[in-house]
Amino acid sequence: MSLFRWHKSVLPTFSRGGIHPDEHKGLTENLPIETFIPTTVSIPVSQSLGPAAEPLVVKAAMVKRGDVIAAVPGGGVPVHAPISGIVKSVQSGPHASLVYDTIITILAKPSDNDPEFAEQSNWRSLPVAQMLERIRDAGVVGLGGAAFPTYRKLTLPKDASIDTLIINGSECEPYLTCDYRLMLEESDKVVLGSWAIAKIIGVKNCVIGIESNKQPAAERMRQTIAELGLEAMDPPVRMTVVVTETKYPQGSEKQLVQSLTGRLVPKGGLPLHVGVVVQNVATAYACLEAIRNEKPVLERVLTVSGAGIKTPKNLRVPIGTSVEDIVAHCGGYTMDVVKILIGGPMMGRTIADLGVSVTKGTSGLLFLTAAETNLNGYQPCISCGECLDACPMGLEPNRVSQYMEVGRPLETEQFGVKECFECGCCSYSCPSNRPLVQFMQAAKVAYRRHERKSK
Amino acid sequence: MSESPPTLHLSSGPHIFSGRSTAQIMWMVNLSLLPALLWAWAVFGWPVLAITASSILGCVAAEYLACTITKTASTIPDGSAICSGLLLAYTLPPGISIWMPFVGGMLAMFFCKGVFGGLGYNIFNVALVGRSMMMTTFPVEMTTRWLTPTLGMGKVDAISGATALAQLKAEGHDGLVKMLSIVADNIQLWFDFFLGMRSGSIGEVSVLMIILGAAFLLWKRIIKLYIPISIFVGVALMSPFSAAPMIYMLGGGIWLGAFFMATDYVTSPTTPKGQIVFGLGIGLLTGIIRNWGGYPEGICYAILLMNILTPALNDWFRPKRLTADGAPS
Numbered sequence: 001m002s003l004f005r006w007h008k009s010v011l012p013t014f015s016r017g018g019i020h021p022d023e024h025k026g027l028t029e030n031l032p033i034e035t036f037i038p039t040t041v042s043i044p045v046s047q048s049l050g051p052a053a054e055p056l057v058v059k060a061a062m063v064k065r066g067d068v069i070a071a072v073p074g075g076g077v078p079v080h081a082p083i084s085g086i087v088k089s090v091q092s093g094p095h096a097s098l099v100y101d102t103i104i105t106i107l108a109k110p111s112d113n114d115p116e117f118a119e120q121s122n123w124r125s126l127p128v129a130q131m132l133e134r135i136r137d138a139g140v141v142g143l144g145g146a147a148f149p150t151y152r153k154l155t156l157p158k159d160a161s162i163d164t165l166i167i168n169g170s171e172c173e174p175y176l177t178c179d180y181r182l183m184l185e186e187s188d189k190v191v192l193g194s195w196a197i198a199k200i201i202g203v204k205n206c207v208i209g210i211e212s213n214k215q216p217a218a219e220r221m222r223q224t225i226a227e228l229g230l231e232a233m234d235p236p237v238r239m240t241v242v243v244t245e246t247k248y249p250q251g252s253e254k255q256l257v258q259s260l261t262g263r264l265v266p267k268g269g270l271p272l273h274v275g276v277v278v279q280n281v282a283t284a285y286a287c288l289e290a291i292r293n294e295k296p297v298l299e300r301v302l303t304v305s306g307a308g309i310k311t312p313k314n315l316r317v318p319i320g321t322s323v324e325d326i327v328a329h330c331g332g333y334t335m336d337v338v339k340i341l342i343g344g345p346m347m348g349r350t351i352a353d354l355g356v357s358v359t360k361g362t363s364g365l366l367f368l369t370a371a372e373t374n375l376n377g378y379q380p381c382i383s384c385g386e387c388l389d390a391c392p393m394g395l396e397p398n399r400v401s402q403y404m405e406v407g408r409p410l411e412t413e414q415f416g417v418k419e420c421f422e423c424g425c426c427s428y429s430c431p432s433n434r435p436l437v438q439f440m441q442a443a444k445v446a447y448r449r450h451e452r453k454s455k
Numbered sequence: 456m457s458e459s460p461p462t463l464h465l466s467s468g469p470h471i472f473s474g475r476s477t478a479q480i481m482w483m484v485n486l487s488l489l490p491a492l493l494w495a496w497a498v499f500g501w502p503v504l505a506i507t508a509s510s511i512l513g514c515v516a517a518e519y520l521a522c523t524i525t526k527t528a529s530t531i532p533d534g535s536a537i538c539s540g541l542l543l544a545y546t547l548p549p550g551i552s553i554w555m556p557f558v559g560g561m562l563a564m565f566f567c568k569g570v571f572g573g574l575g576y577n578i579f580n581v582a583l584v585g586r587s588m589m590m591t592t593f594p595v596e597m598t599t600r601w602l603t604p605t606l607g608m609g610k611v612d613a614i615s616g617a618t619a620l621a622q623l624k625a626e627g628h629d630g631l632v633k634m635l636s637i638v639a640d641n642i643q644l645w646f647d648f649f650l651g652m653r654s655g656s657i658g659e660v661s662v663l664m665i666i667l668g669a670a671f672l673l674w675k676r677i678i679k680l681y682i683p684i685s686i687f688v689g690v691a692l693m694s695p696f697s698a699a700p701m702i703y704m705l706g707g708g709i710w711l712g713a714f715f716m717a718t719d720y721v722t723s724p725t726t727p728k729g730q731i732v733f734g735l736g737i738g739l740l741t742g743i744i745r746n747w748g749g750y751p752e753g754i755c756y757a758i759l760l761m762n763i764l765t766p767a768l769n770d771w772f773r774p775k776r777l778t779a780d781g782a783p784s
Contacts, residue, residue, distance in 0.1 A: 016775070339463065349468070351465075380573065382477055382721050396780075
């Protein structure tokens with residue numbers, strides 16, 4: 001901890017709150033992405049926000065890599081077979097965030113005529129509508145974790161006036177290094193993907209935000225941008241890399257928009273209300289593959305880390321790879337593991353079933369030991385104000401928690417419950433170990449229930 | 456392999472933490488109070504330690520009683536009862552009978568904290584409620600048992616029977632000069648007050664030792680300066696009404712009060728603006744009580760009065776939201 005905490009950071013950053021947790025990125029940041037293909041994959045049909053997809057295949061059907069195996073009736077984001085093989089079962093099974101979902105299990109069986117998804121030379125001159133179509137058909141969703149359908153985010157309302165595309169390479173969650181490795185190893189694809197997105201939304205200005213703890217990635221990206229000559233392409237795009245302060249939650253949309261453009265997103269609004277669209281680096285990569293190769297999202301890169309896993313890795317795995325198979329591939333977990341997380345340590349979800357599988361939104365798989373987390377109970381609020389200082393939105397988690405404790409959930413909106421995006425800075429900072437995020441979530445549930453009732 | 460498979464825990468995020476705990480904070484506050492105690496022991500002798508022990512015992516006993524009655528887990532290890540005991544002792548004259556702090560500590564801890572629900576739920580500063588109760592219960596002992604500081608520095612043995620502020624209030628500047636007749640010049644006098652060579656309550660006499668403790672708390676980011684500084688501004692605004700403004704600023708308990716009593720998390724506002732108003736209020740009220748009230752010192756009641764306003768200040772002064780004004784276009 002710096003003695004001079006009051007100094008202003010010279011790097012661009014958001015204006016309020018935020019925390020500086022231990023990074024733990026050293027466990028995996030120097031490990032190149034390794035590909036692992038299991039013998040079975042179990043794909044939950046719910047892969048994105050929005051209406052649920054329905055399975056299109058039945059047991060014993062043969063599927064080829066890239067075939068659509070589930071789709072949302074009436075359009076929406078389809079789900080593809082990540083490997084070629086035979087459908088072993090279509091049944092209810094565990095899901096990382098929905099608890100249960102319909103799971104399509106495929107047993108790998110290599111076929112000779114697997115599609116190659118070769119690069120198409122004319123991709124740059126495709127009309128915007130066709131590019132969007134390919135993004136949708138490829139099942140691209142926000143790979144940063146939100147899993148919002150990308151084609152919908154890129155289909156702008158008619159009255160929107162967008163001037164800036166932000167590519168999010170912040171990766172502000174501790175432990176996670178998959179976006180960092182992707183920027184280092186596949187910078188050309190990330191940059192070209194960003195160019196394609198810029199073309200789709202019709203902007204000339206693209207800013208790539210990278211935190212200062214990932215300098216090598218920032219340099220790599222800068223180099224690639226210079227080499228590819230984006231300003232000479234049609235349409236030309238001015239792409240710049242901006243190194244931001246390493247501060248959680250730098251990668252949150254509203255925070256990043258402020259850090260990079262100085263604009264504040266209005267309450268209940270989206271970045272597009274201030275002329276900005278934000279996409280994650282992995283999503284840009286997937287967009288390029290969708291447009292240039294017509295390749296669907298069949299795999300993703302994720303970080304397997306934590307003191308509780310024997311060999312931490314950055315892995316590229318097919319969607320549907322089970323946690324169990326990944327654990328086995330990484331040498332197993334240690335006996336002192338106390339929490340297994342899907343996602344990062346701040347916003348990730350705990351799982352208790354190793355049968356859960358990787359979805360498009362899975363950016364990390366963490367195995368935490370007791371020394372890395374805290375399993376103690378919580379105490380009363382002592383009004384220290386740490387959560388107020390930490391909240392990047394300027395909300396009052398302390399008072400929400402006090403109202404929740406006395407059973408008054410429907411009076412918490414005044415403290416900003418509905419603006420909370422559950423980054424966890426409040427709970428992280430609380431000396432009384434209060435589950436402030438959980439109180440926020442419970443308050444939101446109470447409001448939703450109330451609003452449904454009063455309809 | 457005899458090891459059992461791991462037990463997996465499920466919870467909402469986040470799953471990593473800053474590592475700071477309430478107990479850790481309380482014990483650091485206790486640690487930061489030690490320089491003042493050591494100083495008091497050095498200049499007033501062993502009774503100081505006995506009084507402090509008695510006060511702590513009273514507080515801990517009441518905490519134990521409250522936890523037992525409410526059938527909750529003991530909160531003694533979190534150090535907050537000890538903290539209250541220390542702070543109460545610091546507001547007492549060093550010559551008070553040893554059993555009195557025990558009674559005061561017990562009453563304060565039980566009625567001001569235990570009854571309200573324990574740590575985090577009290578409205579008033581526990582130590583100051585204890586002092587107020589003792590002022591009404593033992594008025595003579597609380598206002599006359601002052602000791603003369605002796606540290607081999609020789610000549611300073613003049614102060615006895617009354618504190619500087621009491622003398623100032625009763626007999627004005629001339630009375631103060633008469634009482635402190637041995638002190639040659641103002642600079643020497645101010646230095647004695649800064650160092651702690653004066654009579655007064657146990658923990659308040661040495662401004663230097665209080666600053667040492669406060670510096671530790673600031674370094675550990677346990678307290679912030681909004682409240683103390685605005686208290687000093689408030690008191691300074693009232694000091695021209697006094698015959699001896701420097702003594703007004705250095706004497707009495709404002710340093711102890713500003714850094715250790717008014718900054719109590721539970722009973723002070725949480726936002727910077729609220730804290731500034733809170734501190735200014737304390738400073739001005741301290742001046743009003745000192746100048747026109749019945750007591751020579753006013754910080755104790757000033758803090759207690761502003762404690763009442765804390766919930767309102769938290770409502771009036773809210774954190775600024777990170778959102779633009781107006782609806783999304």
